Structures are given as structure tokens and as C-alpha cells.
Amino acid sequence: MTDYLKLENQLCFPIYALARQMAALYRPYLEKMGLTYPQYLVMLVLWEHKSASVKCIGELLWLDSGTLTPLLKRMEANGLLSRKRSCIDERVVDIILSDKGESLKEQAQDIPLHLKEQLETDDEQLTTLRDQLKKILLTTTKCKL
Template sequence: MPTRDPLALEEQVCFALAVASREVVASYRSVLEPLGLTHPQYLVMLALWQHDEISVKGLSELLHLDPGTLSPLLKRLESAGLVSRARSASDERTLAIRVTDEGRTLRQRALDVPTTMLERLGMSTDDLATTNAVLHRIIDAAHESVTA
């Protein structure tokens, strides 16, 4: 039996994750295009559909994105009429993001995205649950190693 090379490219989880991420995001492109969303915008909308209103800071933490990266996404979504940005009534320093009626309507059109993507990736809902669990363990472990 040949010895495994621990430095072989195919043995690296970072390589597999990077390639999988690029390929999956590219696969979303044609599914999201009719909705007028890019993949990062879709992630923002998913978070907002779940929370309806959230602060920029809260959204940044939820999506693991720097507020500087998030700001242009929110401006484009606001220009498209999908979200509104306003100062919080309770704390003037907090910028609250809300889903607009148009954004809620878009949610109905987006309901087919998860099923379409499962079909494209040849995955069952059980496969998805298992994959998500493994990926979240990796995310948590990597986050712990960075903050430790």
C-alpha cells in the first residue's frame, strides 16, 4: 500500500473547501440571476428574510462579513428596493436594515432556490444536513483556532 503524502494537494482540506466553494457559488449564479441577486446578496437576503430587521453589526456577525464588505451590498440591495436602511429609534448610532415589501415578494420567488441547488448538486436533504453539520464543525473549529 502506498504511503500517503500529507502535503499532497488532494489531502488538503483547505484546497477541497476552496474549490468546492468556488464551484458551488458559480453553480448558484444562473439560479439567482432571474431573481436579480448575486450570491453575496442572496446570503444577505436569506439573513434578512429570517430576521426581518437587524442591525448592520448583527448582520455582519451573522454572515461572518466585515461591515465594510457588507455596506456596498446593502446599498445595492437598497437601490433595488429590497431593503431599507435607517437609524434605530432606540440608538441613533445603530443602522437598522429592514426587508421592504418588494424584498418580501422576492422571498416567494426564491423558495425554489434550495430545491434547485440540491438537484444540481445531486444531494438529498439528508446529504445536505450531514454536509452542513461537518462544515459548521469546521467553521467553529477554525474560528476557535483563530481566536485562541
């Protein structure tokens, strides 16, 4: 009989530990840019879309508004983005990338490459792992990435 409560048999633990290790690998690159890891994730969304509602960013990053709102306020105070109520629906807050935020994109360009080198793995392995994790993640919610 398998002991399901052994740490070595848990799926959650290596995912948790890897998430912490990945954030630690990003930290030195992000500190040079003045970003935290969650702020970097917001920047990834904004670099791709230029603007998005708080709700959309929250869904894409799996963050609730209680976590996201203070994060966005700090980023606005640092001049990386602006927050603006929607003209169409004032309950919606749109987040718009600033010129300063856009300028960080160039500094971030090589981060994925540096991380891949540190992980000592190839594109195929990373793509397979990412796709498997996304598949599991998508089974836990209705939100589709």
C-alpha cells in the same frame, strides 16, 4: 511520511473549490432575480428576521462591515431594503426588508430544491455535510450561529 503540502492532502482546497462551484450553481437562479450570491445571503437573513442590524448580519454571514456596507447600499438603491439608524443607539444601523425584497422570497422558494437535484445527493448526506462544516467553522470563532 505524509506530504502535508500536496494539494490533494489539503482540506482548504476542496472547501474553496466547492464554495466556488456552489456559487456558480446558484448564479443562473439568482440572475433571474437580479441578485448576486452575497445579496442572496443577506436576503435569506432578512426573509427570516424581517430586520437586523448591520453588525448582526455581518456576524451571521461572516462578512466585515467594509464588505457588507457597500453591498447593503446597492441593495437599498435597488429597493430591496432600507437602512435606518437605531432610535436607541444611533451608532447602530438597522436593515429592514422592503416589500420589493419580500416579494422575491416567492421566486427563491425552489432554489434549494433545484440545487439539491443538481448535486444528486439526498437530505441526509447534505445535512451531515452541512453540520460537519458548521462544526469546523464554529471552532474558528466565538460567534455562534
